[in-house]
Amino acid sequence: MKGFKEFIMRGNVIELAVAVVIGNAFTAIVTALVDGIFNPLIAAIFNADEISKATLTVGPVNFGIGLVIAAVIKFLLIAAVVYFCLVLPMNKLQERAYLKKHGHPMAEAEVEPTEADLLVEIRDLLAGRANNTPQA
Template identity: 70%
Template sequence: MKGFKEFLARGNVIDLAVAVIIGAAFTAIVNALVEGIFNPLIAAIFNADDIATATWQIGSISFGIGSVIAAIINFLLIAAVVYFVIVLPINKMNEAAYVRKHGHKPEDEEVPPSDNELLVEIRDLLAAQKGEIK
């Protein structure tokens, strides 16, 4: 029971609860956007009354692609918002914190040579010592 109390006290549960609530609210916004704007546009492109009835006819075969397209659009919208609203700002904040702590950007650090580069350098130094400079 003590471990459970510590888990609750850390704040992870509250953060998770907030994320779930915000996610549910955001899902409602994205669903309204897809249902209100994108689905009617896709249905109009395929001359369908409803996106679920939008089909692509090839010969005698009819593909019901309207709902698939709507799901793809829904996924892309959610992914774009998550990236631009959550991931990108957090990356910028992390980079700013790194600059404040270290005085430079992470990519400004010198990258150590790879194992192969070190071995080539050692080989060249040994060859130079023996007078076998290529």
């Protein structure tokens, strides 16, 4: 039971649960937007009564692209809402908290030297050591 309690109290689990709840709430809004505005527009473009009947005819083959287009639009809308309503404000809050605590903006992550850079540095150090040793 102790392990389960630790698992539930981890920050990642709580954040995931919040994300699922928020995602479900946004889904209703985005579905209404897509079904009420975008689907009729797409259906009108393809001269279809409804989006599921929107097709693109190439020779003898009919491609049902209306549903695919609607799904892509829905995905982009959900991604935009999540980014602008959740990710961007959280990043700003973290930045403000960091500034308040440290008094300066977050520094860019330092680039770690590559293996080649380290080998060159070791070679130069060894060459310097060899040149500074007394001759016998």
